[in-house]
Amino acid sequence: MNDPIYTLEQRQQAFAELREVKTELAARGWFPATSGNLSVRVGDFSPERFAFAITSSGKDKSKHTPDDYLIVDRAGKALETTKLKPSAETLIHCEIYRLTGCGAVFHVHTVYNNIISELYAEQGSVPFQGVELIKAFNIWEEDAKIEVPILPNYADIPRIAELVEGRIDLKVPGIVLRNHGIYAWGANVFEAKRHLEAFEFLFEYAYRWKALRS
Numbered sequence: 327m328n329d330p331i332y333t334l335e336q337r338q339q340a341f342a343e344l345r346e347v348k349t350e351l352a353a354r355g356w357f358p359a360t361s362g363n364l365s366v367r368v369g370d371f372s373p374e375r376f377a378f379a380i381t382s383s384g385k386d387k388s389k390h391t392p393d394d395y396l397i398v399d400r401a402g403k404a405l406e407t408t409k410l411k412p413s414a415e416t417l418i419h420c421e422i423y424r425l426t427g428c429g430a431v432f433h434v435h436t437v438y439n440n441i442i443s444e445l446y447a448e449q450g451s452v453p454f455q456g457v458e459l460i461k462a463f464n465i466w467e468e469d470a471k472i473e474v475p476i477l478p479n480y481a482d483i484p485r486i487a488e489l490v491e492g493r494i495d496l497k498v499p500g501i502v503l504r505n506h507g508i509y510a511w512g513a514n515v516f517e518a519k520r521h522l523e524a525f526e527f528l529f530e531y532a533y534r535w536k537a538l539r540s
């Protein structure tokens with residue numbers, strides 16, 4: 327008989343990690359109106375046995391219930407018998423895992439990430455240069471410049487997912503959907519949270535800087 331893809335302990339640990347980060351981000355108001363979704367890999371990292379824990383769709387992410395998470399495979403299909411539906415945006419998580427080999431993906435809707443995505447929509451990316459927090463992405467060069475890609479926010483999630491490969495910059499662990507929110511990722515939940523916080527700092531900084539100068 328084949329080994330299970332993940333053990334009960336690994337499942338519990340993944341759910342506990344998501345619960346902890348969900349609590350922190352909810353306290354900042356980063357999941358308004360049930361928006362946002364979080365995921366973390368479980369089990370070993372071989373592609374055939376790939377699986378991740380993800381938030382269930384449509385839940386109030388500021389509350390804790392027994393129905394908050396489930397495990398899906400690399401195609402985003404539930405790996406357990408459950409009435410729960412994975413996040414409506416699971417396919418975007420699948421694509422980010424496939425392309426980056428990361429260990430956790432976090433998605434939040436904030437006023438700053440929405441406004442910034444609209445301000446820079448025509449350019450197709452949000453530029454940042456010489457801001458200290460760029461180092462949070464492990465980019466240490468003097469006066470470093472990054473561009474955070476902005477993708478269109480189609481109602482059809484597979485249409486968005488298929489654009490990710492063409493736009494992702496593997497040095498920049500985030501993409502923004504226009505007037506929707508950000509996806510940030512990292513090797514694990516610690517790193518994904520650090521990246522998410524850095525992006526949100528940069529978006530607020532860019533918004534306030536623009537507002538001050540106009």
Ligand SMILES: CSCCC(=O)C(=O)COP(=O)(O)O
Nearest residue numbers: 360361362363383384413414
């Ligand atoms: C009211 S939020 C609209 C859907 C969305 O953008 C989101 O992030 C939450 O979707 P989920 O299915 O993950 O709850």
Ligand SMILES: [Zn+2]
Nearest residue numbers: 361362415507
């Ligand atoms: Zn969303």
